[in-house]
Amino acid sequence: DAKTTQPNSMESNEEEPVHLPCNHSTISGTDYIHWYRQLPSQGPEYVIHGLTSNVNNRMASLAIAEDRKSSTLILHRATLRDAAVYYCILRGAGGTSYGKLTFGQGTILTVHP
Amino acid sequence: GAGVSQSPSNKVTEKGKDVELRCDPISGHTALYWYRQSLGQGLEFLIYFQGNSAPDKSGLPSDRFSAERTGGSVSTLTIQRTQQEDSAVYLCASSLGIMSSGSGYNEQFFGPGTRLTVL
Numbered sequence: 468d469a470k471t472t473q474p475n476s477m478e479s480n481e482e483e484p485v486h487l488p489c490n491h492s493t494i495s496g497t498d499y500i501h502w503y504r505q506l507p508s509q510g511p512e513y514v515i516h517g518l519t520s521n522v523n524n525r526m527a528s529l530a531i532a533e534d535r536k537s538s539t540l541i542l543h544r545a546t547l548r549d550a551a552v553y554y555c556i557l558r559g560a561g562g563t564s565y566g567k568l569t570f571g572q573g574t575i576l577t578v579h580p
Numbered sequence: 581g582a583g584v585s586q587s588p589s590n591k592v593t594e595k596g597k598d599v600e601l602r603c604d605p606i607s608g609h610t611a612l613y614w615y616r617q618s619l620g621q622g623l624e625f626l627i628y629f630q631g632n633s634a635p636d637k638s639g640l641p642s643d644r645f646s647a648e649r650t651g652g653s654v655s656t657l658t659i660q661r662t663q664q665e666d667s668a669v670y671l672c673a674s675s676l677g678i679m680s681s682g683s684g685y686n687e688q689f690f691g692p693g694t695r696l697t698v699l
Contacts, residue, residue, distance in 0.1 A: 503688075510584075510671050510690030511623065554622075567613065567636055568688065570623035 471555045476575040479545045487540040487574055489555030494535050499558045501568065502529065502540045504551040511554065511570075514540065550578045582606065584691035586672050592697045593662055601657040601694045605674030612655050613675075613688060614647055618668040626670075629655060630677070662698045669693040 472490040479485040491500065502514040515522055515529045517538070522529040528541040542549055552573040585604045593599050605612050614626040625639040629649045640646070644662075649655040659666055673688040 505623075510673070510693055511688075512690065513687040516687075567625040567628055567639070568615075568623075569625060570615075572622050 473574045478577045480579050482544050485542040485545045487553050490537045492536045500538050501556040503554045506551045545578045547578050584689050586691040586694050590695045594699050598660045601670050603655045603672030609674035610677045611675045613673040614657050615671045616668040664698050667698045669695050
């Protein structure tokens with residue numbers, strides 16, 4: 468599986484935007500970029516995914532670089548409930564391994580009141 | 581609606597004993613996944629099912645681990661002759677299916693996990 472690189476931790480203040488970066492220089496043309504987050508003592512939660520174009524949903528926005536070697540998860544207004552570990556994951560689009568998600572260490576986001 | 585449920589929520593067992601962990605996926609979800617998260621570690625993929633078949637078992641750590649799914653619904657993860665290194669939170673997830681497109685198929689819904697402690 469292609470690997471992703473994320474900062475170990477980031478901090479933000481409440482009500483401010485947060486930009487969480489992810490590098491994936493070995494991404495293949497058919498790999499989807501997924502973001503999940505894990506709140507303390509809970510299972511992971513889907514945030515957003517994309518292939519080539521930027522994506523928006525009610526939780527966040529995903530900005531994908533033109534060469535697809537990096538992406539950024541954008542939380543427009545951080546709240547205390549957004550404090551979590553954020554995982555950037557590449558998921559292949561074929562083969563028997565299609566279904567699995569390979570989680571890295573993620574970015575620990577701390578939100579200050 | 582009901583989410584993914586797992587039972588038991590906590591399991592303490594002695595080294596060498598067998599354990600069974602259960603996962604009830606969201607109704608209508610054809611794909612089911614097992615992961616585990618050891619203390620201080622990231623999530624590790626174990627196995628996934630599409631219907632009752634398991635196309636990818638590559639993540640199972642050893643032959644002491646097995647999983648089955650019957651009726652396209654409930655799944656059981658069995659660990660035989662448990663070892664202390666098996667202690668972890670075992671997470672189950674489900675999704676509508678496995679397809680190359682369609683946002684609904686890409687989202688995996690996770691259960692709360694089963695915390696397994698092997699003494």
